[in-house]
Amino acid sequence: MTSKTTTRGEPAGPSMTYSAIQQPAAMSDAGNVLMNWREWKTLFDCYIIAAGKEKASSREKCALFLHVIGKAGREIFEELDLDDKAKTDYDELVLRFTMHCDPARNVNFERHLFFEIYQGAENLILTQMIRGIKGSYMRERLLAISKLELDDAVSWCRAEEGP
Structure with missing residues (x-):
């Protein structure tokens, strides 16, 4: 049984070394x-x-x-x-x-971006209003409404407060 060799006479197979491995390019300083x-x-x-x-x-x-x-x-x-x-x-x-x-991220800034990108100003106000409600009963009622608008939420809260 003969052993296999490469065209350069080196042994073929898993033990073969790679003499021409290219190093990665230098790290870019452009962009992110x-x-x-x-x-x-x-x-x-x-x-x-x-x-x-x-x-x-x-x-x-x-x-x-x-x-x-x-x-x-x-x-x-x-x-x-x-x-x-x-x-x-x-x-x-x-x-x-x-x-x-990868320095520590500014959580407050990232939250701000999240709300600006994924929610309009009205939705942000509504979200903050619901989060600020102290009574869990009213909060749960508002969260149960799937297409709640800001005006409706304000009306519900005013009605709950009473005269």
Whole structure:
């Protein structure tokens, strides 16, 4: 039984190494930083595995990371203000990049956008009015009406208050 080889005389099959694996393109600094980071990091993770570097030291991975990420990524690296130990700790480096590219979100602003996009001003007022009703009986009655309008809700609440 003869063993199979590639055209270059290398052994074929699962043990074959890939000498021409292309590294990912540098991370883009145009557009959405978070999306650029996520896409680049996914490609880099695949590259690390395909290049056989998944078991490399943390220091080697950091060097490869900084080489491949490109100028925009190295500028972010300089902004991170890492100590010498963190500069060679791959997991810490990735964590700090992630925190930089995906900062904590402003919940109040996102809620505002949600209500502006998905509801008109009248619906927002109605929603806030229902949320502010202290008595659960009235709130439940209003929530049970599927096509409730603001004027109707105000009338119901006024009638409940009495004269």
